Amino acid sequence: MTNQSRTSSESNTCKWCDKTFMSERTLSAHMCIKKRRVADKDLTHTRLAFRVFQMFYELNTSANKPKSQEDFVKSQYYDGFVKFGRSCITNEYLNPEQFAEWLIKNGKKLADWSKDSLYDEYLLTYVKKEPGMKALERTIIYLSKWAEEHECDWQDYFSKVSTSRAVYDLRSAKISPWMLYLCETGDELLTRFSTEQVTMIQHIIDATFWMKLFANNKEEVVDVKGACKIAGI
Ligand SMILES: [Zn+2]
Helix, strand or coil: CHHHHHHHHHHCECCCCCCECCCHHHHHHCCCHHHHHHHCCCCHHHHHHHHHHHHHHHHHCCCCCCCCHHHHHHCCCHHHHHHHHHHHHHCCCCCHHHHHHHHHHCCCCHHHCCCHHHHHHHHHHHHHHCCHHHHHHHHHHHHHHHHHHHCCCHHHHHHHCCHHHHHHHHHCCCCCHHHHHHCCCHHHHHCCCCHHHHHHHHHHHCHHHHHHHHHHCHHHHHHHHHHHHHHCC
16 A cells, blocks of 8 residues: 555656656646746757757767757756747847857857847858858848848849848848849949948948958859849849
């Protein structure tokens, strides 16, 4: 009798918070912080948070066994990683995993990972290193989305986009300077910006940097220009 009741109470114990329940039914209806975390494990931002959590330990420790979902749920840093995952998805950050790798390698504190200023810093290094054809491909995908929203041709972006939207697009690197400077219609946008707007995108479109980069990568410039011409932009 004693044995039996002990067995049944053990089997009705929540493995996450160690609370014991009268029956299986009350246990399954029970919810605690860690059990909630398990239930959330397939949400887009928590999946991203888990991958980044694993990456964090891979890059910072010599352990060869990857961290498990259980390690993640039990971690004191769970909330920090999930907050980061959420901000990546909500703000549609470019390559969140690469961003996370950059944060880890540069020793940025987890508590700061969701700050806009860090993303801006990362974005600038990303945009300046991205190969031209890749930048072009990515920009065109974005332009198609823009065209759908505005019911016009994506090739009309530089002549038709509002300058405030263009400032936002350039600052968030949706539009790469590879395209802005090398396609035939990019100048139409550049001439429409106000002085104040130019100040806001100066760090991204930094002409000195880009002209030097283009001069050092002549073949890539030819490829990008050619692709733009074929696409009619
Ligand atoms: Zn529990």
